[in-house]
Amino acid sequence: MTQPLLSVNQLSHLYAPGKGFQDVSFDLWPGEVLGIVGESGSGKTTLLNAISARLAPQQGQVIYNNRDLYAISEAERRRLLRTEWGVVHQHPLDGLRRQVSAGGNIGERLMATGVRHYGDIRSCAQQWLTDVEIPPSRIDDLPTTFSGGMQQRLQIARNLVTRPKLVFMDEPTGGLDVSVQARLLDLLRSLVVEMNLAVVMVTHDLGVARLLANRLLVMKQGQVVESGLTDRVLDDPHHPYTQLLVSSVLQN
Ligand SMILES: Nc1ncnc2c1ncn2[C@@H]1O[C@H](COP(=O)(O)OP(=O)(O)OP(=O)(O)O)[C@@H](O)[C@H]1O
Numbered sequence: 001m002t003q004p005l006l007s008v009n010q011l012s013h014l015y016a017p018g019k020g021f022q023d024v025s026f027d028l029w030p031g032e033v034l035g036i037v038g039e040s041g042s043g044k045t046t047l048l049n050a051i052s053a054r055l056a057p058q059q060g061q062v063i064y065n066n067r068d069l070y071a072i073s074e075a076e077r078r079r080l081l082r083t084e085w086g087v088v089h090q091h092p093l094d095g096l097r098r099q100v101s102a103g104g105n106i107g108e109r110l111m112a113t114g115v116r117h118y119g120d121i122r123s124c125a126q127q128w129l130t131d132v133e134i135p136p137s138r139i140d141d142l143p144t145t146f147s148g149g150m151q152q153r154l155q156i157a158r159n160l161v162t163r164p165k166l167v168f169m170d171e172p173t174g175g176l177d178v179s180v181q182a183r184l185l186d187l188l189r190s191l192v193v194e195m196n197l198a199v200v201m202v203t204h205d206l207g208v209a210r211l212l213a214n215r216l217l218v219m220k221q222g223q224v225v226e227s228g229l230t231d232r233v234l235d236d237p238h239h240p241y242t243q244l245l246v247s248s249v250l251q252n
Contacts, residue, residue: 003066005030005166005198006051011060013050014222021047021222024060030165031196035203035213035230037245043222044202045170051200052087052168053077064166082112086159086167090174092151096143096158102129103139105158113162128157132187149180153187160191169201173208185211206249210234218242 004027014020021043028034036044049055051062053069062069069077081087089095096105106125115121126136132153134146143151152172159167172188173181189212192199203209209216209230216233218226218241226239237243 004028005065006200007061007063008051009061009063011047011050011057011062013046013055013057013059015046018221019043021050021219024217024224026217026224026227028166028198028200030198032215033192033197033199033201033213035201035209035216036219037203037206037209037216038219039245040204042219044204044219047219048168048170048200048202052085053081054087082109083162084165086162086164088152088155088159088167088169088172090171092148092155093143095155096151098142098144100142101140102134102143102146102154105143105154106161109158109162124161125157128161129154131191132157133183149176149184152176152184156188156191160195160197163195164197166198166200169199171203171205172201173205174203181208188212206234206245218245 006028008024008026011024012020012022014022024047026034036047038044046055050057056070064080087095097108100108103122103125106128107121110121110124122139126139129136129139134150134153134157138146143154146154173184176184185208191197192212199212201212213230216227216230217224218233218239220241226233226237226242233242234246237246
């Protein structure tokens with residue numbers, strides 16, 4: 001492919017001066033994982049929402065596969081979110097349907113792509129449960145009966161079953177215990193590589209960024225202060241704010 005999957009051009013959305021994000025531009029290529037890092041309140045989530053069609057930005061453009069995201073219809077944006085894209089929320093129940101079984105949560109996304117055969121949907125859901133290390137015997141159970149780590153793995157299966165090209169993740173390991181986090185990170189890393197997924201991931205955890213992201217954007221008070229390959233940014237940070245972020249992790 002000779003053009004980026006996603007191009008973000010001079011995008012801005014400010015709730016108030018310094019609150020939100022301003023003048024952000026970057027390209028994302030197929031199979032690439034971009035990490036957005038920065039302290040709490042730096043505008044990471046607002047930016048993620050604007051590039052994933054969930055918040056119309058005040059200025060700038062988001063081009064996905066040659067289409068201007070905010071020039072296409074609302075119906076078309078919703079279709080993208082149900083099929084070619086995935087969104088993994090920090091709190092898994094925000095991305096799952098509580099009243100629907102685990103299998104139904106996975107099958108529902110598959111149906112959005114036109115699959116209708118019940119047997120196929122069920123066996124695909126079973127396979128995905130196995131892939132994300134949930135016993136397939138739990139297929140008819142509600143997600144509310146699962147542990148936090150299982151819920152997060154179910155949310156990932158629900159998103160990936162349609163084989164999306166692009167997945168947005170907001171602190172995907174944020175609410176989990178450290179040991180559960182490590183396993184989930186391993187799983188995410190192997191799925192990203194296996195499926196050649198492009199990912200935009202918000203995290204304040206530089207360890208998570210180091211493990212998953214190829215490239216980083218560092219945000220401070222709504223602005224990108226530094227960007228580059230993950231190892232370069234973390235091993236040789238140029239901006240004083242990035243230096244501070246990196247050194248505060250080392251001290252912990
Ligand atoms: N709907 C809103 N209305 C007004 N201000 C908002 C709104 N959403 C977020 N903000 C403010 O915008 C700023 C950026 O918030 P945002 O959630 O994007 O930051 P963040 O970097 O993701 O932080 P965190 O890591 O804590 O989630 C914050 O000061 C926040 O209080």
